[in-house]
Amino acid sequence: xxxxxxxxxxxxxxxxxxxxxxxxxxxxxxxxxxxxxxxxxxxxxxxxxxxxxxxxxxxxxxxxxxxxxxxxxxxxxxxxxxxxxxxxxxxxxxxxxxxxxxxxxxxxxxxxxxxxxxxxxxxxxxxxxxxxxxxxxxxxxxxxxxxxxxxxxxxxxxxxxxxxxxxxxxxxxxxxxxxxxxxxxxxxxxxxxxxxxxxxxxxxxxxxxxxxxxxxxxxxxxxxxxxxxxxxxxxxxxxxxxxxxxxxxxxxxxxxxxxxxxxxxxxxxxxxxxxxxxxxxxxxxxxxxxxxxx
Amino acid sequence: xxxxxxxxxxxxxxxxxxxxxxxxxxxxxxxxxxxxxxxxxxxxxxxxxxxxxxxxxxxxxxxxxxxxxxxxxxxxxxxxxxxxxxxxxxxxxxxxxxxxxxxxxxxxxxxxxxxxxxxxxxxxxxxxxxxxxxxxxxxxxxxxxxxxxxxxxxxxxxxxxxxxxxxxxxxxxxxxxxxxxxxxxxxxxxxxxxxxxxxxxxxxxxxxxxxxxxxxxxxxxxxxxxxxxxxxxxxxxxxxxxxxxxxxxxxxxxxxxxxxxxxxxxxxxxxxxxxxxxxxxxxxxxxxxxxxxxxxxxxxxxxxxxxxxxxxxxxxxxxxxxxxxxxxxxxxxxxxxxxxxxxxx
Numbered sequence: 001x002x003x004x005x006x007x008x009x010x011x012x013x014x015x016x017x018x019x020x021x022x023x024x025x026x027x028x029x030x031x032x033x034x035x036x037x038x039x040x041x042x043x044x045x046x047x048x049x050x051x052x053x054x055x056x057x058x059x060x061x062x063x064x065x066x067x068x069x070x071x072x073x074x075x076x077x078x079x080x081x082x083x084x085x086x087x088x089x090x091x092x093x094x095x096x097x098x099x100x101x102x103x104x105x106x107x108x109x110x111x112x113x114x115x116x117x118x119x120x121x122x123x124x125x126x127x128x129x130x131x132x133x134x135x136x137x138x139x140x141x142x143x144x145x146x147x148x149x150x151x152x153x154x155x156x157x158x159x160x161x162x163x164x165x166x167x168x169x170x171x172x173x174x175x176x177x178x179x180x181x182x183x184x185x186x187x188x189x190x191x192x193x194x195x196x197x198x199x200x201x202x203x204x205x206x207x208x209x210x211x212x213x214x215x216x217x218x219x220x221x222x223x224x225x226x227x228x229x230x231x232x233x234x235x236x237x238x239x240x241x242x243x244x245x246x247x248x249x250x251x252x253x254x255x256x257x258x259x260x261x262x263x264x265x266x267x268x269x270x271x272x273x274x275x276x277x278x279x280x281x282x283x284x285x286x287x288x289x290x291x292x293x294x
Numbered sequence: 295x296x297x298x299x300x301x302x303x304x305x306x307x308x309x310x311x312x313x314x315x316x317x318x319x320x321x322x323x324x325x326x327x328x329x330x331x332x333x334x335x336x337x338x339x340x341x342x343x344x345x346x347x348x349x350x351x352x353x354x355x356x357x358x359x360x361x362x363x364x365x366x367x368x369x370x371x372x373x374x375x376x377x378x379x380x381x382x383x384x385x386x387x388x389x390x391x392x393x394x395x396x397x398x399x400x401x402x403x404x405x406x407x408x409x410x411x412x413x414x415x416x417x418x419x420x421x422x423x424x425x426x427x428x429x430x431x432x433x434x435x436x437x438x439x440x441x442x443x444x445x446x447x448x449x450x451x452x453x454x455x456x457x458x459x460x461x462x463x464x465x466x467x468x469x470x471x472x473x474x475x476x477x478x479x480x481x482x483x484x485x486x487x488x489x490x491x492x493x494x495x496x497x498x499x500x501x502x503x504x505x506x507x508x509x510x511x512x513x514x515x516x517x518x519x520x521x522x523x524x525x526x527x528x529x530x531x532x533x534x535x536x537x538x539x540x541x542x543x544x545x546x547x548x549x550x551x552x553x554x555x556x557x558x559x560x561x562x563x564x565x566x567x568x569x570x571x572x573x574x575x576x577x578x579x580x581x582x583x584x585x586x587x588x589x590x591x592x593x594x595x596x597x598x599x600x601x602x603x604x605x606x607x608x609x610x611x612x613x614x615x616x617x618x619x620x621x622x623x624x625x626x627x628x629x630x631x632x633x634x635x636x637x638x639x
Contacts, residue, residue: 194379196379196381197381197383199346199348199368199375199377199381200375200377200381200382200383201383201394202347202348202367202368202369203347203348203368203369203373203374203375204369204374204394204398204443204446205395205398205399205446206369206394207367207369210398214394215383218385219384219385
């Protein structure tokens, strides 16, 4: 004991003090990031919400700090906003569903069928599209989807043509963009699924389909929900893809974007819609226990 | 012991270039409690997995109740398994776990409920049906796994080291219960274990595995008293071999011989040794191990080699025992306990 005390420099003494005071330790650890989180994230959200209650001078487009709930009333009463909000949620749900359906077989292959030593490489391969710029990929799709473009050309022998620019194209491209975010959690979920459970199910008489429905799917569902948090919120917030391949389609993001310069308070009010939708979605997902596997 | 529940013929399994199981022939009768005993990596679990259908044999056949099932999937075989890690479905309650096999087979709901209740009662888990596996202790999970496998009334129940994860007391208790349940339901049990004591106490017959082969098949007494190979002599019970020069001097002929430690009496060196049909050897006590109910003597023989002798502590106590270290003793045993161990192949 005397040796330890003798060897104690100021740093060691500080470490000792921290060891004895868990609260001090915790506050030193978290105060800086918490400050950042509160100011930068919650602060900006609060500012957004507050400015939504202001109004605009219709001549100068300048923000007038007069309190009113006009913007929210407009959101609720004007059918344009309702339509766009519903369309955006619909697009986000469609993208999420498509991603889940496409991601599951791929993740099943990378996590359970492929040889173990190939699996990390396959995961890297799934991630590679994320290394390319978002804009490059979306413009590439603009080319693919253009009239007489590669997709039309490929479909022509079947007597079909591509969807052209529009809502379908938007869903398609968003699905492509966010697919890795769905594959990865499902891959992780399937990888953690013990072989023994599949053996046990087969041993008790269940065929492949039954095992999938009764054992694999319920156990991997939280992973799918976790992936859907990414695909859903990323789709809901997107406004660039729809500008490039969406034709005249408008989503919430476009409304915000087009109102920012003309009517900032209205843009802020519109901007609260996806925030509310995503909070509701997260609450729904939490019930599946998915947030624990994020 | 009417028909054959399981017949394995020339069963082999190779992974890449390693041969996990090579040429296993085995017959297990209906209603038998059969153990497959061996060290880890001896191929016993692989054989079990081939019977269940999780692994396809490289060559050879598996027949269940006279029907060749070698190429059938696990769900096409009338066999259920209790897994080493229990493999309970974590997202189902105890009741749903146990009911799984019945639900898959579309047993009507009312019958299903009765049979699940009966199975849970049999493993003394009444009232636990609504719990999740994560809310159970290791011993309780083990029982759920047993109930889940038994409820479908398979022809054969496979148990893959089912007691391995339990502590000693619980394991001994479960050994007795398992044996009782097996007698009650009359299903063939195939029990994989690396614990020789477990195999000896529970089985009607057992097979000793080493390096993918069966070394010996027989009743516990046959295996213990008359080990067929040097490996069996060493793996089942304490290795106690007389060989080479020592064998020539003590037994009177060359070869390798095995004597079980509890058959050997430890006497004073001066004791008379002219009892008929007995073998004797003198030596020095190298080590004494006090075991509570018994004492183990490790004796270096004058003829060479070392024998272990086990004595019940009928009168001796721990204080006396220490005094034996270094003492000169005479070992004495009946000739019928000396077994010639065949030379290794």
